[in-house]
Amino acid sequence: MQDQPMHAxxxxxxxxxLALACIAFMIIGAKGSWGFLLVFRGTKLLALLLVSxxxxxxxxxxxxxxxxxxxxxxxxxxxxxxxLVQTLLVFILGGFTYxxxxxxxxxxxxxxxxxxxxxxxxxxxxxxxxxxxxxMVLVGIIFGVLFRSLAGFLQRIIDPNDFAILxxxxxxxxxxxxxxxxxxxxxxxxGCCIVIWRLRHTLDVIALGRNxxxxxxxxxxxxxxxxxxxxxxxxxxxxxxxxxxxFFGLLVTSLAHFIMxxxxxxxxxxxxxxxxxxxxxxxxxxxERILKSQSTLSVTVEFFGGLLFLLLLFRGKMK
Amino acid sequence: xKNIGVAIVALFALCCFSLFVGVxxxxxxxxxxxxxxxxxxxxxxxxxxxAVVLTxxxxxxxxxxxxxLARNNFVEPSSVGTAQSAALGILLVTLLYPASPxxxxxxxxxxxxxxxxxxxxxxxxxxxxxxxxxxPLVGLIFAGIVEALTVFIAFQTDMLQFQGTWMxxxxxxxxRGRYELLWLCGGLAILTYVVADQFTIIGMGxxxxxxxxxxxxxxxxxxxxxxxxxxSLIVVTVGMIPFVGLVVPNIAxxxxxxxxxxxxxxxxxxxxxxVLTCDLIGRLVHFPYExxxxxxxxxxxxxxxxxxxxxxxxxxx
Numbered sequence: 001m002q003d004q005p006m007h008a009x010x011x012x013x014x015x016x017x018l019a020l021a022c023i024a025f026m027i028i029g030a031k032g033s034w035g036f037l038l039v040f041r042g043t044k045l046l047a048l049l050l051v052s053x054x055x056x057x058x059x060x061x062x063x064x065x066x067x068x069x070x071x072x073x074x075x076x077x078x079x080x081x082x083x084l085v086q087t088l089l090v091f092i093l094g095g096f097t098y099x100x101x102x103x104x105x106x107x108x109x110x111x112x113x114x115x116x117x118x119x120x121x122x123x124x125x126x127x128x129x130x131x132x133x134x135x136m137v138l139v140g141i142i143f144g145v146l147f148r149s150l151a152g153f154l155q156r157i158i159d160p161n162d163f164a165i166l167x168x169x170x171x172x173x174x175x176x177x178x179x180x181x182x183x184x185x186x187x188x189x190x191g192c193c194i195v196i197w198r199l200r201h202t203l204d205v206i207a208l209g210r211n212x213x214x215x216x217x218x219x220x221x222x223x224x225x226x227x228x229x230x231x232x233x234x235x236x237x238x239x240x241x242x243x244x245x246x247f248f249g250l251l252v253t254s255l256a257h258f259i260m261x262x263x264x265x266x267x268x269x270x271x272x273x274x275x276x277x278x279x280x281x282x283x284x285x286x287x288e289r290i291l292k293s294q295s296t297l298s299v300t301v302e303f304f305g306g307l308l309f310l311l312l313l314f315r316g317k318m319k
Numbered sequence: 320x321k322n323i324g325v326a327i328v329a330l331f332a333l334c335c336f337s338l339f340v341g342v343x344x345x346x347x348x349x350x351x352x353x354x355x356x357x358x359x360x361x362x363x364x365x366x367x368x369x370a371v372v373l374t375x376x377x378x379x380x381x382x383x384x385x386x387x388l389a390r391n392n393f394v395e396p397s398s399v400g401t402a403q404s405a406a407l408g409i410l411l412v413t414l415l416y417p418a419s420p421x422x423x424x425x426x427x428x429x430x431x432x433x434x435x436x437x438x439x440x441x442x443x444x445x446x447x448x449x450x451x452x453x454x455p456l457v458g459l460i461f462a463g464i465v466e467a468l469t470v471f472i473a474f475q476t477d478m479l480q481f482q483g484t485w486m487x488x489x490x491x492x493x494x495r496g497r498y499e500l501l502w503l504c505g506g507l508a509i510l511t512y513v514v515a516d517q518f519t520i521i522g523m524g525x526x527x528x529x530x531x532x533x534x535x536x537x538x539x540x541x542x543x544x545x546x547x548x549x550x551s552l553i554v555v556t557v558g559m560i561p562f563v564g565l566v567v568p569n570i571a572x573x574x575x576x577x578x579x580x581x582x583x584x585x586x587x588x589x590x591x592x593x594v595l596t597c598d599l600i601g602r603l604v605h606f607p608y609e610x611x612x613x614x615x616x617x618x619x620x621x622x623x624x625x626x627x628x629x630x631x632x633x634x635x636x
Contacts, residue, residue: 049500062511068601070568116422123600134450134452134453135619137450137456138393138459138628139625139628140458140629141459142619142621142624142625143625145561145617145621146617146618146621146622146625148617149614149617149618149621150618152487152614152617153610153614153615153617153618156605156608156610156611156614157605157610158606181615199414210479234555246463259475271410299470299471299474300471302463303464303467303471305461306463306464306467307464309460310442310457310460310461310464312459313457314442314445314457
């Protein structure tokens, strides 16, 4: 516990960095009336922060319940699953009536189905025994390919007039956020965060592995089920807002572990959120205002995340 | 099921069926009486069917060779970054020398495909032999990295639409004069058959090959050359098509064992059958609109691959 002041110091430094990044995002290249700018850039910033929270927390929790630092929900096909759920609902419920529904309602329906499907997928992949990790990751990736292909297949069949959603969005776009969903996303994300914060000490025990956790008196099955539901919700939020992001979560949690050097969720959670937010806000500021190019941030992040994933594979960190 | 004649007859029957599927109605009974039908067949239907068969056979054969070179049953050129490297090469040459003839673009694409494959093989040579599934994993991520690089360059140069045409393979744009390069793929597949025994030995590993008196380096370079050339030919002509090279050799191996010379005819015919079937599905499901064959194969191929991952014979675990 002697390094607690150290953690606090690091978190404060990161928060300051984030504050600077947010200010830069708001004022660099500002032209026109502030009333308009505040609202316009403010919503964008809010969305970026929401996505940072959703991706980093979901990844960290998923790594805790899978007992592994290289898996992320998106590598295991969760993002693709959400896209498939979205497409399936339009396909089954007959485009017109469903599409005409309010966006927030639709989103809640999608999250509901996603919870069910994600739980099923996770138990299928994980249920086959965790001893063969490489197979598990490979199966996850191929499931992702399957979901994406299925979604693509259905999108070709659905009347294109009904389907103006993420068609052809094979990579995330941080610059064009679905603003309609901001309100409901804030509710969902903050709800998840409250539950997780209350579970933080239990999660520390869960991270010790199933047998240890049960020996220490944690109801392992129940807790990991709750966590899985939270992960599925957060993945839905981030995918609905910006699209699928493959390696960003991995980048963030690895950095958090590296910088903080601890296993305590009460430190790791805020750290990964701050790191994700700093990367996204700074990156978006740089790409959008300075380099004047839209939405290449996600591609860049994926590129470095992919390199990191390879590095982790080679260093045999597959534990 | 061991009789290849049956498979060839089935393929031929399916080819004939494929000739009569399309927006333009052609009656099966008196199709030779209309002169415009002759044009339709010669310009569109026959080239398309031929292109599908050549592509399918070539993809499957490439997969089989790749699996010998990498000594792993779960790789193929489009899942380990070779096809993605070829696409990167086409993009670069189109950006730098837009006026260059197709043959120059081809050579550049083959060269980058070769570099991509060499990088992948160098990477997996450092992996422990004990974890066979790590090889396709590293390949998939490497492919993703190369693709991200390509998308980034395409984005910065407003070539995203152009680049997207190679990402999902399809045959809807195939007409006479647009597919003839694929005959080269057929030639390369025949060349593979001629040297099949040497590839089989390569599949046993470097030491075994050298002990058996094989010029290991020469054969590996020949294999790389065949793979790079046929992969880039397909990427240029129809685009990327996933899973064929992964799934078909594995099925053939279950039927015929590891001897490439014995299984190669099966690999070629099954590959052609699979791609033709998927192309027909893509053409018929949402008639008169088409679904790209790459998408259909993404669904069917990933199903079969998942099955293969879980249902490996006990001795191969």
